[in-house]
Amino acid sequence: MSEEYIIHADTCYRLAEQKAAGYFASLYKQVMEKTYVSVLTEDFELWQRDHVRGQSWISMFARGKRGSDGRDYHRYIQWLKHTGTLDAYLDRSVSYIYMRDLGKAIDSPEAQAKIRRVAADVKQRLLLPATTNREDRPAFVSFAGLYRWAQKEGIETAAIWVIDKLKSVAAHIPEEMNAEHAQRKLIKIIVGVVMHAIEEMGDEPSPDERARRLDEAIRLGYSYGLTYPFIDDLLDAQVLTAQEKAHYSDMIRTALLTGSVPELGEWSGARKAMIQYIHSELREAFEYMKRRQQPGTQHLFFEQAYVFFHSQELDRAKDMTHAAYSNEELYIPIILKSASSRLIARSILRAPLDEGFEDRTFFYGIFNQLADDFADMFDDRRDGAVTPYTYYLTYRDQRPDLINPFELYWTVIAHLIHDVYRSDAKAREVILARAINGLRRCKARIGTEKYNRIMEIFASENPAFNRLVQHMVEKAENVEFFDKLLRDQLVAILKRDRNEKEEFAETVKTVRRQINDTLQIAKPDGIPAMKESLIDAANYSLEGDGKRLRPIVTWVMGVQEYGLRAESILPLLRSMEYMHTASLIFDDLPSQDNASIRRGRPTLHRVHNSATAELTGLFLIQKAIQEQASLDRFDAKTVLALMKYSAEMAENVCVGQAMDLDSKGKALTLEQLEAVCFYKTGIVFEAALVMPAILAQVNEKEIEVLKTFAYHAGIAFQIKDDLLDLEGDARLLGKPVGQDAENNNSTFVTILGSEGASKKMWEHYCTAMEALQDMPRRPVFLKHLLDYMVSRNR
Known part of the structure; x- marks a missing residue:
């Protein structure tokens, strides 16, 4: 254990506690004297001149449009x-x-x-x-928007890294936690740390230095922000047992006190895999933050982190059945944790502190904390959590010594405006607007009747001041804030994305099952033995663990987007999978790719022989043509147009395979590789989109958009395949990895390197996503399909 990392827990916390106690004593005195009433009454008289207007039709219209709709x-x-x-x-x-x-x-x-x-x-x-x-979302919520910003700043690698991290965290948040709010907090911290970095840089750094600092800020923001879902929220939620929580908290405390994350140790039960993931991520994050600290700031960072964690632990350990908590016990940990969280965000960047920064941050924190606790009062009470509001509601009749937290809230506001921000008019404008906005949002959320009952409890001691405040809540205009709009928007988007992703997965599962059930080729009685063996060979290839992405896409576009009847396009789905399986059989032949495993099983020519495989491929192509010819629910001209298009696509796939074979062992340029990729992969994906559009008689403009989307999505898909061949899991892929390198084939990885290939994949992802915006219907399924293409592990 390095001496430079060791902190003295009792000493650092006691010093912080003394400062918080001094602040609380000052607030307590003002609450007892009710000085905030006269001070804020005067402030509101000044403030309302810009916010409370006469009953003009404009103001009435404005009040009718209050609030932000995340949708x-x-x-x-x-x-x-x-x-x-x-x-x-x-x-x-x-x-x-x-x-x-x-x-x-x-x-x-x-x-x-x-x-x-x-x-x-x-x-x-x-x-x-x-x-x-x-x-319909802010750019930082959209992966495409985030990546486009990263390209402008030259930090694409950091953007790809954090996108992968955010997806991984989302997949590992326990069901008992509020997933959207956990992700929101993490994103908020990342954005906040990046804002700190941008503010600190100003316009001085060179582009390279700016990119370096932004890259670091993104990684630091994630590393620090990870503590919110995986320490604070996890310990608050009913996920771990009491014994597990104690063990987990001890690990966090040890890491902060020693500068070294302890081993996980023995951990059993249903949560073992989740805890192993969290422990690994937190260790990586901790080590990254520690490495970025300078020797002179390491103690400050660890001390602030310890104060933050310990104050949270004290707060979390409170029990609502304990009726004797003092005001100091209730409020001092809140002062410490609310201030420390902001101070840490600054310290991890090693940014110099301007005069008064630490005091302003220390005094300001409890303002937000009391506002948040008021907003969450009913959820906290339901969960048995001890906050100043829930404790006061429970014991106010038994404990006349308890401070009314609502009074303390207004005292803090008066203190901030006049003692911290020196009676600055802009500070008064912002703080009072924030307070009124918070009350208005609460009233809208819980309803007028419940809100009024709460006000009778918390605001009855100062009826004149309360009437003034409620007048502001009812009449004041222009008190909304952009961060609240973003918060509402982000939560709504995360919820919607989760629901859409679940629906996407269910659609894929259901349609895949339906397609699998209809693919097997029947063997009529009395057919020649040789034909029966060909059908057996074809069915063997069709039975493999295929993703069926192309016919699934066709089903979704045809049925959900264009309103075609599911049973009417079944022949088309079968034809697509027959054609695709035939192409795989030919690809795998010794004369071509000489593959031994396909869809998790030996390839057809290994099970039988090359001649059987070739004939089976031809047999499946003919079956595909028969299926297309049996689309009898559509007029003949439309079916002929589809068959003509299908033949052209099959022709292009042959060209693509010829190009691929010709390129074996050759060093291709990026342009040449993209051409091969388009003919081999993009064309087939395009067909999956365009063929149902032909049956639905969609106009040519929309078909061109589909082709653009298919081109870029197809290349993104192939790049992901190349990356998986480098670093994927053969058990998940159903085929060996490292084949491209072994065969000396040109891939996006060999041409661009792993990092360059990832950047190129995200470039095509963004372009494909942007193409969707030009579609009149902008199908949600395709968005999630594209996300799946670049995130899959098989």
Whole structure:
């Protein structure tokens, strides 16, 4: 154990606790004297001049449109623009972020200039023309948007890394936790740390230095943010047993005190695999953060992290049945954990602190914490969690000494406006708007009746002040914040994506089963023995563990998007899989790729011989033509058009295979490889999209969009295949890995390297995703199919 990493837990926590106790004593005195009432009454009198207007039809319309609808993100921004409130909305929102996340004083000309510049940049992005901003989500929520930003900054590798990490975390969040909020917190921390880095850099660094710092900020943001879902939320949730929680907490404490993550040790039960994953991720994150600390800042980082963790542990250990917690026991851990979380975000970047930063951050934290606890009051009470609000609700009649947390909240607000931000008008504008917005959101969420009952409990001691506050809640305009819009949008998107992904998986599973059930070729009585053996060989190839992606795509596009009847396109589905299986049989022959395993089983020519395999391939092609000719639910002209297109595609696949064979052992250029890939893979995927469109008689413009999507999706699919051949699991793939290198074949990996191939895959992913925006129906299935293509492990 290195001496430089050792911290003295009791000492560092006691010093932090003393500071928090001093702050609490000051707040307690103000609560007892109720100084906040007169101070904030005057503040509200000034503030309402800009927020409470007469009963004009415009103001009534504005109140009718209050709030942000996460499902209508861009329309809400346009509404703000048309009502002339967008500039004030963004200025208020950016100012709040500077205060809360960056710990800035906002009264200096320099800070005001930065706020205006950031607000103007956000406005420009929000008001992009519809043709370039049609996706219904902020760019940082979209993998395509994130990657496009990363390309501009030269940090594509970091973007790919964090996308893979976010997907992995999402897949490992236990069902008992709120997955959307866990992911939201992680994304929020990553964005916050990147914001810190950008703010710290300014306009000075060279492009290379800026890229280096942003790359580091993304990785640090993930590493720190991971503690929210996998430490804080996990320990709060009913996932681990009491014994497991104690063991897990001891590991975290040991890591912070020694600078070294202990081994997981013995862990049994249903949660073993989950804990092994979390332990591995947290260890990697911890080591990354530790390596980025300078010798002079290591102690500060570990001390702040320990204070954060220990204060959370004290808070988490509280039991609602214990009726004797003092006010200090209730509030001091809250002051510490709320301040430490912000201080750590700054310290992990090793950013120098401007004058007053630490004090502002320390005093500010409890404002957000009390607001959050108020918003979560009913959920916390249901779960038996001890917060100032739930404890006060439970024991207020028995414990007259308990501080009313709602009064403390307003005391903190008065203290921030006048003692921390020196009565700055902008600080007053932002903080009061935030408070009123929080109450308004609560009222909308729980309903007026329940809200009024809560106010009778928490605000009855100061009826005149409460009437003023409720008047603001009812009448004040322009108190919304951009981060709340993003929060609502992000949660809504994550929920929708989860539901869509589940529906996607279920659709694939169901349709795949239906296709498998109809693929086997029947053997009529009285057929020649040789034909029977050919059918057996064909069925052997068809029975393999195929993904059936192409006929699945055709079914979804035909049935769900174009409204064709499922039974009417069954012949088309069979024809596609027959053609595809035939092409695989030919690919695997000794004269071509000489493969020994296909779909997890020996290839057909290994089971029989090459001649049988060749004849079986030809047999399946003829069966495919028969199936297409039996599409009798459609008019003959349409079926002929489909068969003509299908023949052209089969012709191109032959060209692609010839190109592939000719390229064996040759060093191809990227352009040559993409051409081979398109003819071998993209063409077949295009056919899966275009053939149901032909049957539905879709216009040529939409078909061109489908072809563009298919081209880029097909290449992305092939690049992923090449990457899996390098680093995949043969058991999952159903075929050996490393074949391309063994055969000295040119692949995207051999031409571009693993990192370059990943970048190229994401470039094609983005282009394919952007093509979907030009489709009139923008099928959700294709979006998730594309996500699957670049995320699959087989």
